[in-house]
Amino acid sequence: MNTRYLILAASLAALNLALGKVAATLSLPVYLDTIGTIIAAVMMPWRYAVCVGVGTSLLAGIIINPVYPFYAGNQFLIATLAYVFVRFRMFTAWWKAALCGACLALAAAIAAAPVTVLLFGGVTLSGTTAINAVLMAAGNNIWKAVLTGSLVIESIDKIAACLIAWIVLDRLPKEMLNAPKTADDAT
Amino acid sequence: MSHIVGLSRAEDFSPKLCLCFTVAALVPACIPASTAVLMGAYLAVGVLAAVREQGISVFRLSAVWAAPLAIPLFVVHGVINPGFSTSADLSIPIRPEGVEFALTLTLKLALFTLGIAVWRTVTRDRTFDALISSGLLPQPLVVVVTQSIALTQLLEKRAKAILLAQQARGIPVRKNFARKVVSLPALVVPMVVHTLIEADVRASALISRGLGSGPIYPTRIEPPLPLKDQVLVCMLVVIDGAALALWALG
Numbered sequence: 001m002n003t004r005y006l007i008l009a010a011s012l013a014a015l016n017l018a019l020g021k022v023a024a025t026l027s028l029p030v031y032l033d034t035i036g037t038i039i040a041a042v043m044m045p046w047r048y049a050v051c052v053g054v055g056t057s058l059l060a061g062i063i064i065n066p067v068y069p070f071y072a073g074n075q076f077l078i079a080t081l082a083y084v085f086v087r088f089r090m091f092t093a094w095w096k097a098a099l100c101g102a103c104l105a106l107a108a109a110i111a112a113a114p115v116t117v118l119l120f121g122g123v124t125l126s127g128t129t130a131i132n133a134v135l136m137a138a139g140n141n142i143w144k145a146v147l148t149g150s151l152v153i154e155s156i157d158k159i160a161a162c163l164i165a166w167i168v169l170d171r172l173p174k175e176m177l178n179a180p181k182t183a184d185d186a187t
Numbered sequence: 188m189s190h191i192v193g194l195s196r197a198e199d200f201s202p203k204l205c206l207c208f209t210v211a212a213l214v215p216a217c218i219p220a221s222t223a224v225l226m227g228a229y230l231a232v233g234v235l236a237a238v239r240e241q242g243i244s245v246f247r248l249s250a251v252w253a254a255p256l257a258i259p260l261f262v263v264h265g266v267i268n269p270g271f272s273t274s275a276d277l278s279i280p281i282r283p284e285g286v287e288f289a290l291t292l293t294l295k296l297a298l299f300t301l302g303i304a305v306w307r308t309v310t311r312d313r314t315f316d317a318l319i320s321s322g323l324l325p326q327p328l329v330v331v332v333t334q335s336i337a338l339t340q341l342l343e344k345r346a347k348a349i350l351l352a353q354q355a356r357g358i359p360v361r362k363n364f365a366r367k368v369v370s371l372p373a374l375v376v377p378m379v380v381h382t383l384i385e386a387d388v389r390a391s392a393l394i395s396r397g398l399g400s401g402p403i404y405p406t407r408i409e410p411p412l413p414l415k416d417q418v419l420v421c422m423l424v425v426i427d428g429a430a431l432a433l434w435a436l437g
């Protein structure tokens with residue numbers, strides 16, 4: 001057990017939850033609950049990044065609303081993809097970070113749509129429902145409406161999250177990105 | 188832990204009893220049962236929880252959680268969704284099949300939230316501590332969960348403080364959408380930096396107290412359920428059995 005990684009993972013999961021609540025307080029049409037997951041992918045091994053993402057969903061289920069854990073798969077996907085992007089050095093320039101955000105948005109929208117349609121009848125807790133409803137009223141079927149609505153919101157959210165992650169990582173001392181490495185990490 | 192517990196005046200439910208209530212609520216929600224069966228299961232499990240709790244906190248929290256999803260469900264499927272046909276008898280475009288679909292889904296969501304609400308409303312610090320110190324959960328999981336919950340509160344306070352400080356400096360964090368997005372880094376970057384510093388301080392403090400070198404808390408064995416709770420568990424089994432039997436019989 002690497003205590004530093006564990007505490008950092010817990011802190012970044014808490015950051016996701018706190019930013020999610022701030023976004024709701026400011027009435028922003030974005031979630032901001034993946035910034036911690038993306039930063040975790042940059043600073044820690046893959047399993048800890050996944051722990052941050054999935055942990056965020058599970059804890060939001062306890063603290064905010066029990067529907068959040070159903071989107072744990074979404075967070076898993078985001079953590080994994082962000083980790084892959086980091087390994088390909090995609091967080092070294094703002095435009096690369098924005099590109100990562102667009103890819104993450106596409107993946108997140110595709111992963112979230114089946115959960116939203118099959119479990120919640122196309123309704124979510126965020127403002128996406130309003131967009132879905134408008135698209136359905138325009139004659140689209142529920143799958144197309146949910147996928148399009150999710151894609152619109154996720155594009156804003158994930159690109160913003162990746163750009164903010166890039167700004168933060170750009171300002172951090174370089175040694176801090178690998179700081180938690182200790183002897184037991186090698187095991 | 189005060190923000191996730193403590194609406195009820197009743198004595199604690201043990202984690203085992205909470206688990207039984209959760210299973211009893213989730214079984215009917217997971218089968219394709221009729222609305223009558225779902226409604227009956229919701230009321231039966233809810234009433235038993237209310238009797239045991241000596242209050243209606245479970246019902247109340249379940250409603251608070253389910254309502255934000257239930258209302259849009261009725262609007263979207265009962266009025267908007269073109270996948271369901273409208274009734275020719277009514278002047279307003281109500282879709283009866285959509286209303287039925289929304290009602291079924293709402294009841295399933297209500298049952299699900301009821302099963303989870305038991306954990307939030309009738310467990311107190313002692314029960315949560317008992318779950319942690321029972322040794323059933325792996326230590327890394329306990330560390331992550333407890334630290335996350337504690338830090339979430341801290342970071343929320345920090346976010347509010349940063350928000351006020353940035354507003355005082357003239358950064359328009361509450362103006363129109365475009366300005367909100369532009370001013371996001373002014374809020375988020377200090378929060379992330381604060382989080383990383385806090386994580387470093389906490390990790391050092393916990394390592395110095397022995398975390399990472401073996402279990403740091405004593406384990407204890409949960410006592411068996413009292414007789415009244417055993418009766419309650421039997422009643423919950425009967426409710427689930429009835430729901431499954433009605434479903435099987437069509």
